[in-house]
Structure formats: C-alpha cells, structure tokens
Amino acid sequence: MxxxxxxxxxxxxxxxxxxxxxxxxxxxxxxPKKEEVTQSKKVLFVLTSHAELGDTGVKTGFWVEEFATPYYFLKDKGFEITLASPKGGQPPIDPKSELPDFQTESTKRFNNDKEAKDQLANTLKLTEVRQSNFDAIFYPGGHGPLWDLSEDQNSISLIEEFYKNNKPVAAVCHAPAVFKNTKNEDGTSLVKGKKVTGFTNGEEAAVALTEVVPFLVEDMLKENGGIYSKAADWNPYAVEDGLLITGQNPASAELVADLLVKKLQ
CATH class of the missing domain: 1.20.5 (Single alpha-helices involved in coiled-coils or other helix-helix interfaces)
Structure with missing residues (x-):
C-alpha cells in the first residue's frame, strides 16, 4: 500500500x-509583446507674411516649391509639422511660383491636397509658438522673408533659442535672409565662421531684382562672417554646418529637407 x-x-x-x-x-x-513607441519629431515651418515686392506694385510671398517639397518629404516620413507666420492665417504665395513652368510633383500634390491647404490657411502667429514644443525649425524661401522675417524680432528670438537648445535651423533660397540679425550668446552673428549658402547674386540678377530687394542674400551672409559657397546658378546645392542647414535655390529644397531628416534621426 x-x-x-x-x-x-x-x-x-x-x-x-x-x-x-x-x-x-x-x-x-x-x-502581447510590448512595442517600442517612437514619438514623432515635430518641425516648425515659418513662412513670410510679406506680399509686396518693394514698391514695384508686384506681389510676392513664399515660393510654393520651397514649402511643398520639404513639407511632404518630412510628412511622408512621419514628422509632425506645424505652420506659423508673423501675422498668422494665410501666408501670401508668390504668384510666379504657381505658373506652369515652376510646377513640380510636390506642388502638384499640394494643389490637390485640401488638408495641407487648410493647414496653410490657418498658420499660427509667431507670438503663439514656443521653441520648447519643437525639435527643429524650417524656413521656406521666396522674396517675402527679405522684408519681414529678416527683421521680425519673434523670428530672430526663435532661431536663437532653437540654436541655443541644440536644435537644427534650416532655410532655403531667400530664407537664409532670416540670419541677417540673429546672434550667438556672445553677440557675434549666428553664421560667423559657419558654412552657409543661399540665393546667389547671379540668380538675383537673372530675375532682374538686384535693385529691388532690400539686400542680397549672398552678400549679407558674407558680411556676417559666413563661409559662403555655392553651385552653378539654379543647380541643387545645400550645406550643413552643425545645427545650420541652408540651401541655395528652389531646386535645393529637397536636399535641405533630407539633411534635416538625417540630423533629427
């Protein structure tokens, strides 16, 4: 038993x-297995609110390709984009950038994108945005920034804060005009000793606006101590130096966006 x-x-x-x-x-x-949660990066786009090309009576604003190309390049990779401008609301579009000769795949996509158009029509005022809410800042070009964003104190302060907090600052074509009055903490120009590019004097002459614009982007960057370089006129060209990413012309918008993505990864 x-x-x-x-x-x-x-x-x-x-x-x-x-x-x-x-x-x-x-x-x-x-x-269930725990999935890794990756928080999407947030990029602030700042567009011009200026619509007058000097006293010529001609309209200007931002160049559509320089907005649409980086907008979709970043958005398609999961980046969260917020739009702002000095005055808020709808930023002026340079009418020339909507002509058939200047259409690209990104501009065509934008033309049929109601959501993007609605977002653009309701940009935040620069006074409403804070550096702490974003991972990077991007400036599309067009002639408008030469008049307003180069002198706008809110924009200047934002750029300085992004840079001080180790966050990338990107600008393309005429948008490097935003560095006209930006400073380091020691009072020197933000671009001093930095490799930069922007719309060339030759390109400005080619569009017959040398005597109309308040200053030439190439000359300003050099005067501020930037190490300026460029490709042949109208060729794609972008430069990265630390936190600063700049592009020469509309054709350089995707290069700038690509460098920004790599910087944020």
Missing amino acids: NKIAIALLVITFASCAKNKEAKEKVTEQVQ
Whole structure:
C-alpha cells in the first residue's frame, strides 16, 4: 500500500508540474509583446507674411516649391509639422511660383491636397509658438522673408533659442535672409565662421531684382562672417554646418529637407 501511495503522489506532482508549465506557455503566447513607441519629431515651418515686392506694385510671398517639397518629404516620413507666420492665417504665395513652368510633383500634390491647404490657411502667429514644443525649425524661401522675417524680432528670438537648445535651423533660397540679425550668446552673428549658402547674386540678377530687394542674400551672409559657397546658378546645392542647414535655390529644397531628416534621426 505504501508503495502504491508513493507512486500516486509522484504521478500527481508530475501532472501538476506539466499543467503549470503548460499554463505558463499559454500565458507567454497570449501576452502581447510590448512595442517600442517612437514619438514623432515635430518641425516648425515659418513662412513670410510679406506680399509686396518693394514698391514695384508686384506681389510676392513664399515660393510654393520651397514649402511643398520639404513639407511632404518630412510628412511622408512621419514628422509632425506645424505652420506659423508673423501675422498668422494665410501666408501670401508668390504668384510666379504657381505658373506652369515652376510646377513640380510636390506642388502638384499640394494643389490637390485640401488638408495641407487648410493647414496653410490657418498658420499660427509667431507670438503663439514656443521653441520648447519643437525639435527643429524650417524656413521656406521666396522674396517675402527679405522684408519681414529678416527683421521680425519673434523670428530672430526663435532661431536663437532653437540654436541655443541644440536644435537644427534650416532655410532655403531667400530664407537664409532670416540670419541677417540673429546672434550667438556672445553677440557675434549666428553664421560667423559657419558654412552657409543661399540665393546667389547671379540668380538675383537673372530675375532682374538686384535693385529691388532690400539686400542680397549672398552678400549679407558674407558680411556676417559666413563661409559662403555655392553651385552653378539654379543647380541643387545645400550645406550643413552643425545645427545650420541652408540651401541655395528652389531646386535645393529637397536636399535641405533630407539633411534635416538625417540630423533629427
């Protein structure tokens, strides 16, 4: 009897052990694996609110390609984009940038994108945005920034704060005009000793606006101590130096966006 009892106990314990092991396996299979949560990076786009090309009576604003190309380049990679401008609301579009000769895949996509158009029509005022809410700042060009964003104190302060907090600052074509009055903490120009590019004097002459614009982007960057370089007129060209990313012309917008993405990864 003792031997039989002992045998029954061994069988019972073995059965319990197997049941426990089976339950543990089932639990492992049923429990969902924890997925890695990657928070999307947030980029602030700042567009001009200036619509007049000097005293010529001609309209200006931002260049659509320089907005649409980086906008979709970043958005398609999961970046969250917020739009702002000095006055808020709808920023002026340079009418020339909507002509057939200047259409690209990104501008065509924008023309049919109601969501993007609605977002553009409701940009925040620069006074409403804070550096702490974003990972980078991007400035599309067009002639407008030469008049307003180069002198706008809110824009100047934002750029300085982004830079001070180790966050990238990107600008393309005429938008490097925003560095006209930006300073380092020691009072020197933000671009001093930095590799930069922007709309060339030759490109400005080609569009016959050398005598109309308040200053030439190429000359200003050099005067501020920037190490200016360029490609042949109208060729894609972008430069990265630390936190500063700049592009030469409309064709350089995707290069700037690509460098910004790599910087944020």
